[in-house]
Amino acid sequence: MSSLALHLLYRLINENPYFSCHRIFLPQGDLPPVSIESLKNIDEYDVLGVSLSYELDYFNVIEILKRSSIPILAKERELSCPLVVGGGICLTYNPEPLADVFDLILIGEGEDAIIEILNRYIEVKDSVKSREELLLSFANIEGIYIPRFYSDGKPIVEGLPRKIKRRVFKDFDRETAYSCVRSVDTVFGDMFLIEIERGCPMGCKFCVAGNIYLPCRIKSIEVVKRLISCYRDIYSKVGLMGPLVGGVPYIKDLLRWLIEEGMKVSVASLRISTLDEEFLELLRLAGETSITLAPEFINEDIRFSIGKRESNEKLLDVLETSFKLGFKNIKFYMIFGYGDYDLEISSLKNFKEKIDKLLKYYKTNVSFNFQPLIPKPFTPLASYNSITRKELEEQKRQVIDILRGERIKVTIASIRESLLEMALSKGGRSLLPLIIDRDLKTLLRSAFTPFRPIEFIEI
Numbered sequence: 341m342s343s344l345a346l347h348l349l350y351r352l353i354n355e356n357p358y359f360s361c362h363r364i365f366l367p368q369g370d371l372p373p374v375s376i377e378s379l380k381n382i383d384e385y386d387v388l389g390v391s392l393s394y395e396l397d398y399f400n401v402i403e404i405l406k407r408s409s410i411p412i413l414a415k416e417r418e419l420s421c422p423l424v425v426g427g428g429i430c431l432t433y434n435p436e437p438l439a440d441v442f443d444l445i446l447i448g449e450g451e452d453a454i455i456e457i458l459n460r461y462i463e464v465k466d467s468v469k470s471r472e473e474l475l476l477s478f479a480n481i482e483g484i485y486i487p488r489f490y491s492d493g494k495p496i497v498e499g500l501p502r503k504i505k506r507r508v509f510k511d512f513d514r515e516t517a518y519s520c521v522r523s524v525d526t527v528f529g530d531m532f533l534i535e536i537e538r539g540c541p542m543g544c545k546f547c548v549a550g551n552i553y554l555p556c557r558i559k560s561i562e563v564v565k566r567l568i569s570c571y572r573d574i575y576s577k578v579g580l581m582g583p584l585v586g587g588v589p590y591i592k593d594l595l596r597w598l599i600e601e602g603m604k605v606s607v608a609s610l611r612i613s614t615l616d617e618e619f620l621e622l623l624r625l626a627g628e629t630s631i632t633l634a635p636e637f638i639n640e641d642i643r644f645s646i647g648k649r650e651s652n653e654k655l656l657d658v659l660e661t662s663f664k665l666g667f668k669n670i671k672f673y674m675i676f677g678y679g680d681y682d683l684e685i686s687s688l689k690n691f692k693e694k695i696d697k698l699l700k701y702y703k704t705n706v707s708f709n710f711q712p713l714i715p716k717p718f719t720p721l722a723s724y725n726s727i728t729r730k731e732l733e734e735q736k737r738q739v740i741d742i743l744r745g746e747r748i749k750v751t752i753a754s755i756r757e758s759l760l761e762m763a764l765s766k767g768g769r770s771l772l773p774l775i776i777d778r779d780l781k782t783l784l785r786s787a788f789t790p791f792r793p794i795e796f797i798e799i
């Protein structure tokens with residue numbers, strides 16, 4: 341329940357008088373998944389919806405279906421089977437690895453589409469004579485991809501669109517993603533999460549938020565304040581979500597208001613150029629003790645080359661100001677496996693010397709979180725070919741050697757998992773048998789196959 345998309349769709353469906361939405365999670369062990377609200381099996385529902393924001397969850401989708409009586413392959417389902425609908429950012433930029441699993445895939449955003457899909461289901465379910473007829477009845481809903489009627493990215497049934505246009509929710513103030521179910525045992529469960537911004541105009545070359553979730557939309561401050569006020573008695577901490585929260589024009593006013601209301605605040609990762617002393621001070625007053633910055637690379641040339649035009653001078657300035665203001669931990673998001681890494685390594689060495697002095701003086705800590713560059717479709721780096729696993733391991737070793745220190749924590753994403761993510765994010769339908777069989781060895785090899793643009797989707 342840490343995904344705001346899940347909160348949003350769950351609320352929208354349940355607010356509609358004609359529908360009811362229950363949650364199903366994959367239980368540990370080999371128990372069949374049942375709904376939290378009614379302990380029903382999946383096959384007792386009309387529609388099973390899955391939102392995917394992380395490629396490695398593809399294995400869990402298969403596992404959920406394996407433990408139910410719903411056939412894994414869409415073409416093997418009878419008319420009476422639940423309709424299996426997929427959505428989420430992973431299926432938007434590349435639906436193909438799971439295309440044969442889903443009856444329908446929503447390309448894009450679900451705010452309006454979800455109710456259109458359910459309404460259509462109600463309209464036709466008693467009159468259609470076959471599964472094919474049922475599926476075809478969804479064809480004219482914007483953003484809907486019916487994989488069964490496409491082959492190699494082309495429609496094989498007359499009347500279906502050659503290009504599926506990504507669905508975009510334009511009326512951003514009309515619906516808001518926020519925590520509508522309190523689940524204290526989950527990550528961020530103690531916080532009222534609210535999306536105040538979607539998409540990012542900065543367009544960094546590797547970034548999904550900057551290239552796919554567009555246009556950039558900002559929630560009005562009135563809507564944000566109203567929703568926070570409604571949940572004021574339940575939560576004492578607010579998490580402001582969005583890829584460029586620091587760039588929201590009213591952010592300082594909102595922080596001042598939250599401080600006056602006695603609320604604590606947490607913010608998503610911050611762009612360095614949006615941070616000044618006043619902003620940092622407000623965050624401290626709102627109870628934040630740590631911040632997350634995403635310089636991605638310490639070498640400025642490499643950082644600039646991926647579209648992030650922020651100087652190290654500004655980065656060090658933000659660091660020192662944050663330490664002065666009493667922040668206890670600064671977290672850096674970093675990328676490796678890209679660019680001239682010898683240059684990056686020597687820049688990291690210089691940077692480490694500089695921050696060591698600050699850390700000693702202010703007695704604080706920093707942590708570095710590294711992840712290999714994972715090229716995503718529809719970003720300018722989509723066709724970037726990763727360096728080998730051996731080279732990634734070597735860079736990982738170098739990074740650990742350089743940054744090792746008393747006040748520095750280094751976390752490096754699993755290279756194996758990152759390569760799997762890479763393979764799944766750019767792969768085609770041929771990957772499905774490997775996903776079903778969990779043939780990770782072959783999947784890992786496919787991380788290095790050249791990227792084939794996905795032409796039937798219009799982002």
Ligand code: SF4
Pocket residue numbers: 540541542543544547548549550551583584611634648
């Ligand atoms: S600033 Fe951050 S969110 Fe925006 S495009 Fe760049 S990496 Fe993405």
